Amino acid sequence: MEGAAIREKPNIWALLPVKRLKGAKQRLSPVLSEMERTELARAMLLDVLLALRHAWGLAGVAVVTADTEARNLARQHGATLIGETDGGLNEALDNARLTLHAQGATSALIVHGDLPLATAEEITTLIDAHPPGPAATFVPARDGGTNAMLTTPVDPFPLSYGEGSFARHKAAAEAAGLATASLVLPGLQLDIDTPEDLAELLRRGAGGHTMDYLLASHVATRLQQAAGNSSGSEQ
Template sequence: MNGNTTPIWAVLPVKELEGAKQRLSPRLSSAQRQALMRLMIGEVLAALAGARGLAGIALVTLDPWATEQAKRLGARVITEGARDGHTGSVTAAARILAAEGQGMLALPGDIPAITAAEVEALLAAHGAAPAFTIAPAHDLQGSNAIILTPPLAVPLRFGEDSYYPHLAAARARGIEPRIVPLPGIAMDIDNPADLDALARLPEAAGTRSLAWLRAEGLVA
């Protein structure tokens, strides 16, 4: 049992899907990139919905499809900051949750191998506020999931080289980060090489995303 008593909301920023995942364009068409993004977001939402211990789910989005998915799940929709990039979207949600006395789990929509069990493992590792828990990307560059209580305890700046800066930012605030490597959460999809890595990942075997990629002939 963890030492955290703050209710934690999952925050999932979803930018408008038209033009999504441009770095996959050497292998996927625009329509394929949008289809893959919908599948991956669906798998993240399913994992969050199946995880025990979350107070709720919030999507930061203006995308009509993502908004409809949120309504279908009974999730909250936040539009503030939705066009301000990943960092801006998460920060906008953090301000709202902080004002409500909630905690925050921030994660992206491109981690299709995530499971409810991994979400629960992150929650279990999180300590009493002020606390910072992080699950890094597979390359130890990105920050694929962060739990913060309170949500503004550590300034966040996402990007390709955010993992070690986030650890330093937490320590600068006097908070020792709890690091929880999780293979499903670690496997984010940004470029064509990531598609091949997903195909080799045992945790991805049952995902709809990988089944679709194989059906489309996009991975072996």
């Protein structure tokens, strides 16, 4: 019981930034129509919301967005809403972290909405692995981005999302005197930005809203056939 009391002490809030869903994921334009990209973004957001909702150790989930549909989905899943500023992702999240701090949060877990293989189990693993005291725990993306980041306190350093952000965030955490840890969590490491990412998702063949959409819409079949034809033409 004593150990359980210690584990329940941190007030950890998840922050989930969501861009405009309509026409999202422009880098997938070569293989998906605008409507397909919109539906894919919506399905991935649902998968992440469900993973966060069922993870152990979170005091709450706050969605940072100006998108009407994303706000409606957030409400349906019990998430708090924080308005998005006009200054881009880093400014929006920095402002959101200030909001959480003012409301008494001790830690912030930033997770992005394009992680269709995210699970409650992996998020709980991330929370459990977070060092005590001032600390930052990361799950880097396969391309060097930052797919998940848990910090105590909520806002120990300015955010620097963009290409290669993991290295910048880790360096900033160390410069701020935080203990750091990095985890390899396969579900959280796969963000969907490119046709190659989408192919990897189909290769893994996991469940969830995203895979349900890709299968029901026949997008998966079309992409797999295209990949087969491309492979055959190279032989």
